[in-house]
Amino acid sequence: MRKTTDGITFVAAVVGVALSFALAWIALFAWRSSGREYPMLPWFGLVPMALYAVLVLYAAYKVRQYVRSTSASMASTFMPTPQQARGTLVAAQAGALGGAMLVGFYAANAVVHLSTLDVESVRAMFLRAVISLVAAAGVSAAGFVAQWMCRLPEDERDDDLGRRPDDEAYG
Numbered sequence: 001m002r003k004t005t006d007g008i009t010f011v012a013a014v015v016g017v018a019l020s021f022a023l024a025w026i027a028l029f030a031w032r033s034s035g036r037e038y039p040m041l042p043w044f045g046l047v048p049m050a051l052y053a054v055l056v057l058y059a060a061y062k063v064r065q066y067v068r069s070t071s072a073s074m075a076s077t078f079m080p081t082p083q084q085a086r087g088t089l090v091a092a093q094a095g096a097l098g099g100a101m102l103v104g105f106y107a108a109n110a111v112v113h114l115s116t117l118d119v120e121s122v123r124a125m126f127l128r129a130v131i132s133l134v135a136a137a138g139v140s141a142a143g144f145v146a147q148w149m150c151r152l153p154e155d156e157r158d159d160d161l162g163r164r165p166d167d168e169a170y171g
Helices: 005-033 043-068 072-077 082-112 120-149
Strands: none
Touching (some): 005 082, 005 120, 043 120, 082 120
8 A cells, every 4th residue: 555645745845835935925025015125045044955955865875775785784784773764754854845945935035026137136136046946945855855765665564664574673
């Protein structure tokens, strides 16, 4: 029986993009309507997003190495604890959904600047929003890829919980 959690995570990400876009656009419109300038988007926000994506993919790669290992010596060399594997999966899901929310936020920031792109400072803000949007999409994509990397092969599942038959950690 195929689990439906993969589709739910993708649907939740799409809903997150739409919801965060709508809320951010309304907030930015209200902010500008009150006579204030749009808030600046910092460049240093890209660093944590890139670092998060790399770390989640690295942790998922370690889990995938263990899951795909064929020899007992190779499996014991790369064996993550069940808590580490679970933490990697949770971090991957958080990256997928959190990145989707950031995509909506940065997309709203880009859209509000579209009407005045002829001004150089607005063009710079638009560029920051687009680059940040791409980085956030990278975080979300890394989360989805890491979830895929943490998946056990169908033939190695012995019950609905996805436990490996030869895994001593589950008893």
